[in-house]
Amino acid sequence: MATGFRKPPLQFSLRLRRALGGQAGWGGLALQVLFVAILAWIGYEIVANAKGNLEAQNTASGLGFMSNTAGFEVSQTLIPYSQTDSYTRVFLVGLVNTLVVAAVGIFFATMIGFMVALGRLSPNWLISRISGGYVELVRNLPLLFQILFWYLAVLRMLPNPKQSVSVLDGIFLSNRGLAIPKPIGQEGSIAFAVAIAVAIIGGMVLRSHSRRSLFRTGRALIVWPYALGLLIALPAASMAVFGTPFTFEMPILKGFNFSGGARLIPEFVALAITLSTYTAAFIAEIVRAGILSVHKGQMEAGAALGLSRGSTLRLIVVPQAMRVILPPLTNQYLNLTKNSSLAVAIGYPELFSVFAGTTLSQTGQAIEILSITMGVYLLISLVTSGIMSIYSRRVARSVGA
Amino acid sequence: MKCILTAIFAIVAGISLQSASAQEQESAKPKTTLEAVKARGALSCGVTQGLPGFSAPDDKGNWTGLDVDICRAIAAVVFNDPTKVKFVPLSAKDRFIALQSGEIDVLSRDTSWTLSRDTSLGANFTGVTYYDGQGFLIRKSLKVNSALELNSASVCVQTGTTNEQNLADYFKSNKMKYEVIAFSTADETIKAYESGRCDVFTSDISQLYAQRLKLLNPADHAVLPEVISKEPHATMVRHGDDQWFDLVKWTLFAMINAEELGITKKNVDEMARSENPELKRIFGTDGNFGEQLGVTKDWVSRIIKAVGNYGESFDRNVGAGSPLGIARGLNKLWNQGGIMYAPPIR
Numbered sequence: 012m013a014t015g016f017r018k019p020p021l022q023f024s025l026r027l028r029r030a031l032g033g034q035a036g037w038g039g040l041a042l043q044v045l046f047v048a049i050l051a052w053i054g055y056e057i058v059a060n061a062k063g064n065l066e067a068q069n070t071a072s073g074l075g076f077m078s079n080t081a082g083f084e085v086s087q088t089l090i091p092y093s094q095t096d097s098y099t100r101v102f103l104v105g106l107v108n109t110l111v112v113a114a115v116g117i118f119f120a121t122m123i124g125f126m127v128a129l130g131r132l133s134p135n136w137l138i139s140r141i142s143g144g145y146v147e148l149v150r151n152l153p154l155l156f157q158i159l160f161w162y163l164a165v166l167r168m169l170p171n172p173k174q175s176v177s178v179l180d181g182i183f184l185s186n187r188g189l190a191i192p193k194p195i196g197q198e199g200s201i202a203f204a205v206a207i208a209v210a211i212i213g214g215m216v217l218r219s220h221s222r223r224s225l226f227r228t229g230r231a232l233i234v235w236p237y238a239l240g241l242l243i244a245l246p247a248a249s250m251a252v253f254g255t256p257f258t259f260e261m262p263i264l265k266g267f268n269f270s271g272g273a274r275l276i277p278e279f280v281a282l283a284i285t286l287s288t289y290t291a292a293f294i295a296e297i298v299r300a301g302i303l304s305v306h307k308g309q310m311e312a313g314a315a316l317g318l319s320r321g322s323t324l325r326l327i328v329v330p331q332a333m334r335v336i337l338p339p340l341t342n343q344y345l346n347l348t349k350n351s352s353l354a355v356a357i358g359y360p361e362l363f364s365v366f367a368g369t370t371l372s373q374t375g376q377a378i379e380i381l382s383i384t385m386g387v388y389l390l391i392s393l394v395t396s397g398i399m400s401i402y403s404r405r406v407a408r409s410v411g412a
Numbered sequence: 413m414k415c416i417l418t419a420i421f422a423i424v425a426g427i428s429l430q431s432a433s434a435q436e437q438e439s440a441k442p443k444t445t446l447e448a449v450k451a452r453g454a455l456s457c458g459v460t461q462g463l464p465g466f467s468a469p470d471d472k473g474n475w476t477g478l479d480v481d482i483c484r485a486i487a488a489v490v491f492n493d494p495t496k497v498k499f500v501p502l503s504a505k506d507r508f509i510a511l512q513s514g515e516i517d518v519l520s521r522d523t524s525w526t527l528s529r530d531t532s533l534g535a536n537f538t539g540v541t542y543y544d545g546q547g548f549l550i551r552k553s554l555k556v557n558s559a560l561e562l563n564s565a566s567v568c569v570q571t572g573t574t575n576e577q578n579l580a581d582y583f584k585s586n587k588m589k590y591e592v593i594a595f596s597t598a599d600e601t602i603k604a605y606e607s608g609r610c611d612v613f614t615s616d617i618s619q620l621y622a623q624r625l626k627l628l629n630p631a632d633h634a635v636l637p638e639v640i641s642k643e644p645h646a647t648m649v650r651h652g653d654d655q656w657f658d659l660v661k662w663t664l665f666a667m668i669n670a671e672e673l674g675i676t677k678k679n680v681d682e683m684a685r686s687e688n689p690e691l692k693r694i695f696g697t698d699g700n701f702g703e704q705l706g707v708t709k710d711w712v713s714r715i716i717k718a719v720g721n722y723g724e725s726f727d728r729n730v731g732a733g734s735p736l737g738i739a740r741g742l743n744k745l746w747n748q749g750g751i752m753y754a755p756p757i758r
Contacts, residue, residue, distance in 0.1 A: 358595045
């Protein structure tokens with residue numbers, strides 16, 4: 012009886028009881044059912060009460076308003092929009108604007124955050140103090156204040172369009188934003204795009220080939236000149252065969268503003284800068300904590316192998332730190348997306364401003380519009396955290412934990 | 413098992429408690445707005461977050477303005493004390509929610525009377541307190557003399573107002589292009605205009621004059637002559653209480669009628685002793701008009717003693733006697749060339 016005797020597997024009803032009632036058995040199950048029933052009842056009361064009140068006040072309700080004409084303009088529209096479009100279109104315009112500023116913010120916040128974290132851990136006294144000062148300054152000031160600072164302070168320093176700073180007569184910086192030439196697709200544009208895609212795929216194939224040869228023979232093949240050659244030669248060939256892929260439409264000062272070209276509005280720039288610098292301060296601390304959580308023996312082992320500090324961090328420490336970093340990093344991404352709704356203070360036309368702001372006050376249908384807006388933010392957040400948890404599972408697997 | 417029993421007991425107790433409070437609510441439900449205001453001891457009145465001349469706190473924290481006077485007049489009718497008002501500052505887009513939810517009894521916040529607002533918000537407009545229209549404020553240095561020269565301009569506007577749609581309509585019908593930047597509060601809008609983000613600031617003309625006072629050099633900015641919309645500013649109450657609707661409506665009418673009959677803050681006591689039948693009806697010495705409204709007989713003299721007649725309130729807050737110095741224009745009485753007109757008290 013050295014191994015002791017094995018328990019027989021639980022019977023079905025017992026297993027069910029465990030799953031549903033936990034340690035408390037059937038009693039626990041009854042409590043859970045009761046709890047759900049109470050929650051459902053509270054939810055029902057809230058909905059019924061709101062509905063009753065709306066009916067009593069004779070307030071319009073339902074989603075019929077979504078197909079009505081909006082009748083107002085929006086300053087940044089990445090999908091076609093005019094004032095004769097419906098509120099549904101306004102909703103989509105706002106949603107796209109929110110997603111764009113969130114994506115740009117997340118990208119730069121991650122970049123700045125990692126750099127500041129590495130800077131703070133750097134043996135260089137000055138760099139580590141500057142990075143530390145950055146974190147303490149930025150994360151301790153209210154976000155709304157920072158948004159208004161970047162918007163009003165920076166805007167005031169920029170000249171008016173007539174005196175705008177210009178580079179090569181194609182790029183103009185003024186208090187109306189940054190006007191740049193806009194590429195307009197010509198006949199050769201599809202072939203050009205295909206050529207670039209092929210070149211990128213070719214470069215990736217070359218890279219994986221070189222890695223395989225590194226693992227097989229221990230010798231790294233130098234492939235980057237070939238990859239670069241592909242990237243230049245293929246598009247050039249496509250241009251030679253199919254003609255110029257696009258021409259540029261130049262911005263020209265006409266009347267009060269620049270017409271033609273593309274324009275980055277100051278509201279977007281101010282919001283993107285604030286969101287990325289603010290969130291970067293928190294990300295920096297998360298990354299620093301993650302790196303410090305890796306045993307310092309790993310760093311010493313890397314040094315013993317003759318790896319440089321940068322290579323040790325990149326190849327050994329950061330991959331292990333990622334497991335600790337990812338969950339709180341996800342939180343920061345979600346915060347950034349939700350904080351983008353503060354744009355309402357500086358007139359960036361994101362979802363909260365055009366839909367839960369203008370549309371709400373024009374239609375007065377608060378319950379519907381606020382529920383839709385909340386649902387969308389919830390959905391964006393769930394998708395973001397879903398993507399991050401897939402990524403974190405992959406990291407966990409590759410580290411072998 | 414014991415814990416289940418306790419839980420069930422607690423829930424049963426909860427349900428019976430809930431139904432008891434529901435019964436209480438049932439008996440309290442017919443409580444009118446007037447009774448609720450009296451029980452609270454103060455009128456809850458929705459105003460702007462600070463618009464000089466219409467509703468803004470002065471340096472001592474007292475709210476003053478034309479819209480504020482309407483609230484004070486109602487408080488005077490109900491309590492005989494114009495200070496018994498709780499002012500609730502609201503942004504343009506929050507104002508209707510506050511009224512719908514019952515947080516305020518009256519919305520007196522330069523709100524334009526439109527059909528969609530009247531029908532879809534669960535609220536009613538009681539009467540026009542100020543006839544306004546939308547216009548443009550622009551830097552004199554840009555040398556623009558007409559709104560028709562504004563093609564391609566950047567325009568700052570406050571979101572949640574009728575101004576956004578009027579602006580779109582005006583530029584579209586005149587085949588002009590523009591860029592709109594919409595801010596959530598009036599302060600942010602005027603700051604963005606001041607920083608040069610926009611060439612023009614658009615709003616109701618009364619608001620343009622009021623906001624211009626906040627600029628560094630008000631004299632550098634001018635209001636263009638075009639008036640692109642009708643903006644009748646009116647007071648609002650919730651649906652479902654006709655007595656309250658009447659009371660708020662006739663408070664304004666009493667102020668306008670008082671101006672027409674020459675009753676002022678100064679001569680109100682003297683006029684109350686008059687033998688003129690029209691004045692006797694107004695002051696309640698003949699008939700019971702105040703009681704028909706659910707208040708006291710002397711309701712009109714309470715209003716006039718508190719805030720004066722409509723003309724006095726206008727002059728003191730936005731007209732010649734104020735820093736805004738807006739001309740009476742459309743807001744003159746009907747018999748003096750304007751369109752301000754109130755049904756008679758009889």
